[in-house]
């Protein structure tokens with residue numbers, strides 16, 4: 001597929017092409033290969049890593065691992081790199097004139113640290129104040145999951161979720177707090193199993209102290225996983 005054609009696809013999905021610092025750093029040719037082609041190449045790469053480590057890939061427990069890992073990378077844990085997987089967010093008119101903030105808390109986050117390719121596991125709490133548009137609740141879970149399914153740093157994940165919801169809801173009044181454990185900190189390196197990381201992005205009215213405090217009061221008791 002020609003690069004211009006890929007961009008047509010992405011345009012159809014409503015992605016911006018002016019890359020900003022909160023965008024995942026992608027190469028210009030990121031979508032030249034299709035998913036099947038990527039799986040074939042990654043399979044060879046994983047096999048190479050395993051053989052270099054001295055593993056015997058003829059063992060019946062190991063023989064399927066390269067293909068399994070390649071499929072998992074492309075279709076699952078890094079599936080959110082492909083804009084074709086971006087969830088379509090159904091929105092509705094706020095006919096009932098609900099004027100307070102809506103908070104969806106304890107959204108499960110499974111992501112992958114882009115520095116070590118180890119899991120990030122936690123909870124996202126998302127809030128918005130309607131500007132006349134309402135989004136289906138599950139779409140917020142789907143947006144969190146879509147951006148989580150990329151190599152990530154937690155700061156960028158938090159910002160990407162807020163920016164996407166601001167676009168979907170046509171308002172700046174969106175906030176997200178994520179509390180997550182990074183296995184690169186918990187299971188290796190410093191091996192601090194207790195620590196977790198909190199990141200926050202407050203847009204529009206959520207920058208006002210009183211609004212921010214209300215949001216934080218709703219989630220305060222639930223930052224657990």
Ligand SMILES: Nc1nc2c(ncn2[C@@H]2O[C@H](COP(=O)(O)OP(=O)(O)OP(=O)(O)O)[C@@H](O)[C@H]2O)c(=O)[nH]1
Pocket residue numbers: 113114115152153154155182184185188189190
């Ligand atoms: N800011 C930020 N840092 C992260 C995130 N995930 C992992 N890191 C950090 O990225 C850093 C990478 O630092 P390096 O010194 O290159 O890696 P390292 O030698 O494996 O470091 P140690 O983990 O301290 O052993 C580490 O300090 C990680 O804890 C994240 O989401 N945000």
Ligand SMILES: [Zn+2]
Pocket residue numbers: 113114115116117118182184185
């Ligand atoms: Zn890491």
